[in-house]
Amino acid sequence: MSKSKLIKLKKLDAKTSPADAGLSHTDRPIAALASGQGAAAVSIIRISGACTFSMLAPFFPKRDEFPEREMTLSSFVDPETGDVVDELMLALFAGPRSFTGEDSAELFCHGGPYIVNRILKSLFQHGCRPAEPGEFTKRAFLNGKVDLTAAEGIRELVEAGSHQQWLAARQLATGRLGQVIEQLRIEIIGAMAYLEARIDFPDEGDTQGVALDHVSDRVKQVLTRVEALQNSYDSGRVASSGLMVTIIGAPNMGKSSLMNALLDKERAIVTDIAGTTRDYLEERCLVKGRLIRLVDTAGIRSTEEVVEKIGVGAAVKLAHEADLVIILTAANASQDELTYFQEAIAAVPTEKCIPVINKIDQVSNDFDFEDKALKISCKTGDGIELLRSDIAARVDGFVGNLKEEPFITSARHATALEDCKSFLLRFFSGIEDGLYEEMLAFELQHAIRALSSIIGDVEHDDLLDRIFSEFCVGK
Ligand SMILES: Nc1nc2c(c(=O)[nH]1)N(C=O)[C@@H](CNc1ccc(C(=O)N[C@@H](CCC(=O)O)C(=O)O)cc1)CN2
Ligand SMILES: Nc1nc2c(ncn2[C@@H]2O[C@H](COP(=O)(O)OP(=O)(O)OP(=O)(O)O)[C@@H](O)[C@H]2O)c(=O)[nH]1
């Protein structure tokens, strides 16, 4: 194996820090703890930006050269006191071959809070500034290392706590979605090149009609794929942000108790007073490894006769927002409460609805239950595992086979695709209305811009040139 390149830690000319040497706030290298807070075996401090290497020089006085992209055991010295703060591993990355694309360094130090804070403090005193949240990844994006979807994916990878979140984050972080969007963009740009040719060479005569069909066929294919991506949003959203599960029911049925049981902690206040929960309460949690957003609601009261209708109306509204609605009653519920239960079940679409009877510990074993409902007791825990399995199965139903097809995960992607689609549709109605090529090209340009916004607003003139160079007039 060839020996790796050496990087020199040259001190800046002045016996001063980069800050004193005239580096503005924005030019200064950024530094931050990259690993978790709190005591750890090892912590990682990341540094990135021009002057990273010269900024580090005063901390490693015994050595002025380090191999690139290799860990080297070194003493980190406090230039003020001469204290050896830690024996740590140093890795240097010369830009553009780094995560951010800039000169960068990583310090793997002993993970005590004192050491970490002291190193960071020294770095800030000698020219670094604290990195803003996401700034390393932002720099990677600005330096063209990752597109916007990949940057989003990196953020989601770091937060992923479930298999589905990992799947969703991976397809963003690896650039898979970005590539799909880029392909669609290039397709429209290619179609537009034909249009531009018709604009620039209007007298090429007989092939004109054929060419417009060709453009429209290509755009139609893009539209189909845009719609497929739009349809993937439900799955992608559930994978990435969790299934929204709302618990509704009359007061005192045990909605908050069920929330706590599923969360496995005393989150919601539970009392025997009807009307304890007054507002929505949302908590994220894992159910058999699947992320859900669990929403506890205020019990729907029936103080007057008309209220039942209002109650059912509220259930319909909640059902509309939620991916799954747990409709709760109790084994010892009153006739009114049971009526509400039945009406709510009728009002919520079947595929979104899990009817559940709670408090089965309060009635004898041969009690005649309504067949379809799941029977549980938040008090004894009976039936809770079955409910968990049911919820997990619903998540899997949404997330399905996300492995095969590309999918979108955020409202940002969904909105941009909707924009793109509406411009494509305007393009088609423009053809029907016999609009000039210039106008048609205008719609396509907007569709391209909408796609560009997904991967980051980049100039597409360069791409246009590339496509044009492969393109021959009249073909
Ligand atoms: N120590 C460490 N571990 C880490 C990261 C990191 O920044 N540092 N990562 C941070 O997220 C992830 C890995 N992602 C990375 C992506 C690109 C490059 C990088 O140096 N890219 C160069 C060289 C590529 C090559 O030689 O193959 C480049 O793209 O030019 C490094 C890490 C997870 N683990
Ligand atoms: N015996 C028994 N009591 C239960 C069970 N689940 C809940 N309870 C009790 O029922 C009462 C109401 O429970 P909550 O969870 O506050 O009911 P809720 O539906 O959230 O009520 P509101 O917020 O007022 O709408 C409390 O006293 C709970 O301890 C159960 O499975 N068995």
Ligand SMILES: [Mg+2]
């Ligand atoms: Mg409650």
